[in-house]
Amino acid sequence: MGDPLDDDRLTLAGLLIESSVGLRSQLGQRLEDDCGLSLQWFDLLIRLARSPGHRLRMAELAAQTVLTPSGLTRAVDRLEEVGLIARTACPSDRRGAFAVLTDEGFRQVRTAVPIHLVHLEEHLTVLSESERSQLKELLRKIRDHVNPKARPSGELAPNPQP
Amino acid sequence: MGDPLDDDRLTLAGLLIESSVGLRSQLGQRLEDDCGLSLQWFDLLIRLARSPGHRLRMAELAAQTVLTPSGLTRAVDRLEEVGLIARTACPSDRRGAFAVLTDEGFRQVRTAVPIHLVHLEEHLTVLSESERSQLKELLRKIRDHVNPKARPSGELAPNPQP
DNA sequence: GTAGAGTAGTTGCAGACGCAAGTAGGCCCC
C-alpha cells in the first residue's frame, strides 16, 4: 500500500481516458454504419450547424475540436471535396476563412443527429438522470481547466454563475 | 428549444471527449518534457509494472489499452528497440508472446510516476476529494459498459459488490 | 507610408494507426 503505482488519481485519469476512447470508437462505428459519417465529420458538422449562419472561422473551429489547425485544414479539405461544407473568404480579414455548412451538409447532420442520439442513449442507460447531470458538471470543471478555449460555444452554456 | 441539435446528451458526450483529449494532450506534453516518455509508452509500462512478474500477454495488453493488436505490435517494437521492454515466448502456447518490462523499463516508470502524479494533480485541483470519487464511479460505469474487457486489471478493483 | 512583429491558414514531411490479409500454432473430432 502507498505504492505510487496504485495511486487513485492514476485510476481516475485512466478511467477518463478509457471511457472516452471506448465511447468514441463505439459511437464512431455505429455512426459510420448508419449514416456514413465519421465521428470527426459529425463533430465538425454539428458545430457548424449550431453556429450563427452555419459558419465558423477556421481557427475557432480548430479550438473547439480535437484538431490542430493543420489537421483541421485537411479535414475541411475532405469535407469540401464531398460537398458537405464550403470555404468562404472573410470580408473583414483577408487572411481568414470561414467554413460554412452547405445545404447538403446541414441536411446530413439533421438526419444523423437523431440516429446518433439513439446510439448514445444506449451507452448512457447505465446512468440515471441525476448521475448524468452530476457527471456533466464534473467534466465541465475538468474541461474548462484543461482547455478553456473550447468553452465559448463548445457546448451550450450551463446555468450561468450569478 | 427541443431542438435535437442542442440535446443535453450531446453536451455530455462532448464534454467527456473534450476533457479526455485535453487532459491527454496536456499530460503527454509534460511527461514528454520531463521524462522523455510519451503518454502511450507510460501507459504500457505502468500496466506491465502492475502485473505479476512485470509481464502480460500481448492480447491482454491490447485489450487494456487504446490500441488494436496491430497497433500494439508496433508500439512494443518501438519500446523493445529502446530497451524498455522485451518479448518472451509463452511456454504453454507457442503462438503467444509476453511483453515483459526490462529493469531499465521498470526504473523509468518508477521515476516517471511521481512526476506524472504532480502533473495530474495540477489538473485535478479543480475537484474536491469527494468529487473525485464520484467522478471515478460514474466513469467506471461508462467504461465497464463501453469496454468491459478492459476491466480485469485495467484499474484496481473498486470496493467489490457485497 | 513603411519596417517589423504578430496572426490565419496551408503545406512538406515523417511518424503512427487501423484494416485486412498473412503466418504459425493450438484444438477437436472423426
Added chain:
DNA sequence: GGGGCCTACTTGCGTCTGCAACTACTCTAC
C-alpha cells in the same frame, strides 16, 4: 493422426495526424 476451424500475433498498405516551415495578410510605431 490428420483435415478443418479457431486464435495469437505480425505485416502491407492506405490514411490521418502533428510539427515546423512557409505564405499572405494585419497592426503598430515611427
